[in-house]
Amino acid sequence: MGAGVGEVLRFWRQRRGMSQLKLATATGVSTKHLSFVENGRARPSRQLLVHLADALEMPLRERDRLLLAGGYAPPQGGTGSRDRAMRPLRQALDTLLAAHDPHPAIVVDARWDLVVANAAAELLWDGVDPGLLTSPVNILRLSTHPQGLPRISTATPACSRSLITRLRRKADEDADDTLLDLVLEAEGHLADASGQPPRWTGDGVMASFELKTRLGMVSLHTVIATLGAPLDVGASDLALETFLPANEDSAALLRELAVTRPGPQHDSAPTRPE
Template sequence: MTDVAERPRVGTLLRDWRRRRRMSQLDLALEAGVSARHLSFVETGRSRPSPELLLHLADELEVPLRERNGLLLAAGYAPAFDQRSLDDPEMRAVRDAMQLVLDGHDPYPALVVDRTWNLLAANRGVAVLTDGADPRLLEPPANCMRLALHRRGLAPRIRNLGEWRAHLLERLRRQVALSGDGELEALLAEVAAYPGPPGDEGHAGAESAIAVPLRIAGPDGEELRFISTVTTFGTAVEVTAAELSIESFFPADAATAGALRAYLR
């Protein structure tokens, strides 16, 4: 167990979040409606913030719920946001909503991931994307970033691997920058070290002026083309639900739509 004395000070954590958001003390004080002097005292440890002030500052800094609990613990308060297993009875409404989206998107691929990209649920269409992947990469908890970029995963079948790889790595970099999550940072370092295609410039082409496509070889070798959307629970006040993302892949042309319907009829 980590000794209380080893925990980061709440003022240090607040300062780190403020700097991550590229805000000065004065900027944050003005946004939060508190004095810059009091905020300075909180960051230096000269003043202990109330839980209400901590949550107010965290709201202004857009701190994720998991890390808001960390701020409260660092200040000696109890966490404010519950964290349940997705299997808990209280999470049934969340599970039902996820399944409704997955089923409604069939036969096109859709999947649910947690904050570190571990696969939690998927519909039938995802099997078309994962066809031929090393079964070890699909063993729970399968990680979708590893699965997409590993040479024994989807990477050999992705026709625009340089473009898609750059897109995924940029998403991960943004997540790391916004969350400060150590697990995400380690995942980014791992998958960024996977080899890219020869001559990879890592940028989107002219055809991607609207959205970066996923161009992947189908089970019969034909090219399937998708664009994707991400859905989150925008009003979540529970940690697990707030960290869920549903990624839905839409056919980018009629040939892809027809192929998916034929495969999964």
């Protein structure tokens, strides 16, 4: 158990470019004791592991892995406890997304997998390749794949360049190979479409694009907001992306689309199981 702790700590200390002396100085732990923890000769307390994880700015899922390696339960406890704790957040997200209707709105996680969406968000994938809608839907993939959002809108893969850059940096900081694979895939779509310039419009403050719908084109602004600072691994790094009408004609068309929206069977955006 202790060796597992040492391996995790050593990995993140080296990832952050810190020597044992530097980490010991930053945390007030003796270099000798830190060395003993890393080589498995000392069993650290839960408090010490949390303290070291804070100093190393470890991602929440890695903090949980560290605690489990040390024989301690993660802060959210078991599955039942976690489900109960997450219930108010799920209800809050449902309320938030419903409030944005008839404007599309989605919530994504740190890897840009779709967590939940409102009914209007169906417009964002109505007409894309069905193969891209296998759960969990990845919004980064959907936004850059030529058969995704670029197929039904004026947004090109190049429009996601700044997001790709940010996620590549996050993948490196968090040592997240899964996220890195997604970034590399998106960069491949970007390279394949290198002859296509970005098709964002707008005033330089908010980006806009034209989206095909069953009733015609709508012009949408896109806005991304981070949802607080949850303490649970499953809720960390959640972000809300909303798509707001860029003009009154588009607002009216979104309202008409909502009124004439097909039945519940079409409110079928694949989401991650709860």
